[in-house]
Amino acid sequence: xxxxxxxxxxxxxxxxxxxxxxxxxxxxxxxxxxxxxxxxxxxxxxxxxxxxxxxxxxxxxxxxxxxxxxxxxxxxxxxxxxxxxxxxxxxxxxxxxxxxxxxxxxxxxxxxxxxxxxxxxxxxxxxxxxxxxxxxxxxxxxxxxxxxxxxxxxxxxxxxxxxxxxxxxxxxxxxxxxxxxxxxxxxxxxxxxxxxxxxxxxxxxxxxxxxxxxxxxxxxxxxxxxxxxxxxxxxxxxxxxxxxxxxxxxxxxxxxxxxxxxxxxxxxxxxxxxxxxxxxxxxxxxxxxxxxxxxxxxxxxxxxxxxxxxxxxxxxxxxxxxxxxxxxxxxxxxxxxxxxxxxxxxxxxx
Ligand code: ATP
Ligand code: MG
Numbered sequence: 611x612x613x614x615x616x617x618x619x620x621x622x623x624x625x626x627x628x629x630x631x632x633x634x635x636x637x638x639x640x641x642x643x644x645x646x647x648x649x650x651x652x653x654x655x656x657x658x659x660x661x662x663x664x665x666x667x668x669x670x671x672x673x674x675x676x677x678x679x680x681x682x683x684x685x686x687x688x689x690x691x692x693x694x695x696x697x698x699x700x701x702x703x704x705x706x707x708x709x710x711x712x713x714x715x716x717x718x719x720x721x722x723x724x725x726x727x728x729x730x731x732x733x734x735x736x737x738x739x740x741x742x743x744x745x746x747x748x749x750x751x752x753x754x755x756x757x758x759x760x761x762x763x764x765x766x767x768x769x770x771x772x773x774x775x776x777x778x779x780x781x782x783x784x785x786x787x788x789x790x791x792x793x794x795x796x797x798x799x800x801x802x803x804x805x806x807x808x809x810x811x812x813x814x815x816x817x818x819x820x821x822x823x824x825x826x827x828x829x830x831x832x833x834x835x836x837x838x839x840x841x842x843x844x845x846x847x848x849x850x851x852x853x854x855x856x857x858x859x860x861x862x863x864x865x866x867x868x869x870x871x872x873x874x875x876x877x878x879x880x881x882x883x884x885x886x887x888x889x890x891x892x893x894x895x896x897x898x899x900x901x902x903x904x905x906x907x908x909x910x911x912x913x914x915x916x917x918x919x920x921x922x923x924x925x926x927x928x929x930x931x932x933x934x935x936x937x938x939x940x941x942x943x944x945x946x947x948x949x950x951x952x953x954x955x956x957x958x959x960x
Pocket of ligand 2: 889890891
């Protein structure tokens with residue numbers, strides 16, 4: 611059984627609350643499965659920025675790089691101008707650690723309420739792989755003219771074979787371990803240049819993975835298929851912007867913000883993968899104990915899976931799913947138990 615170095619970024623708001631719950635689950639998983647972790651807390655986020663003006667100092671990057679995985683809570687604060695922490699810490703970290711893809715499972719666990727009438731867990735078990743480094747997120751563009759009525763804003767989307775190839779190749783390999791179906795989601799009929807590149811990468815790689823069936827769905831059609839026929843999908847690969855949108859829709863199917871987990875994966879050993887619940891710092895409920903820790907605990911399960919602790923990953927996921935099925939509500943006061951108590955129930959189940 612392994613020994614793993616783990617960097618922990620609790621962050622702001624409910625971030626430290628859900629991270630504490632996840633770490634208690636990690637303690638229990640270590641005891642039961644006989645592996646160990648050495649944890650280093652890295653303080654990043656609003657408090658550090660407000661005290662020192664620091665966003666992502668070099669020594670923090672070096673510390674993160676020296677670990678095997680990063681557990682991230684949430685970063686954000688109403689006291690900081692929107693955009694500063696997102697660009698200065700979160701996006702900067704994704705770039706520094708070459709977190710090439712964002713992995714988001716969309717899995718409805720038994721007994722978890724979903725707003726989609728008639729949806730069953732058997733029909734909702736897919737994974738979205740979002741390209742995490744380029745597309746419309748490269749921040750290239752210009753305002754050609756300002757002011758009405760002549761204003762013109764140009765926003766560029768950059769798509770390289772390199773980034774599409776590594777995301778699609780990862781997705782094929784993931785599909786091989788699952789139900790062997792890969793769907794490309796794009797808008798090739800309108801975004802013809804980028805669309806052609808993505809389609810050609812899928813076609814090129816499909817020859818290397820003949821056991822995986824491939825399929826293509828426009829992003830608008832995806833927004834219709836995902837809530838109505840999610841069983842159609844196994845692994846969905848998509849670009850940065852479409853992935854951002856489609857994964858939020860996916861989170862709704864599976865029970866919402868408090869439940870959804872994600873991984874920002876480094877695929878070539880040049881950086882460290884980071885695992886985080888998809889929710890933010892939720893300043894409105896911070897300090898009350900109303901945050902659901904399931905998203906953080908399920909993110910821990912994803913981390914354990916990539917660290918090679920597959921058995922522990924499956925057990926943590928099963929324990930979280932089992933406790934979720936018993937909660938009267940997935941968030942807030944109606945959850946009927948505090949963040950810590952829900953975390954403790956997951957520990958007991960383990
Ligand atoms: P940030 O700026 O950091 O993204 P935010 O205000 O956008 O923070 P989110 O975490 O994105 O907050 O979530 C929006 C709302 O959903 C929160 O205000 C909160 O009420 C609710 N919420 C989010 N996460 C959870 C959770 N784990 N448990 C319960 N409720 C949550
Ligand atoms: Mg938010």
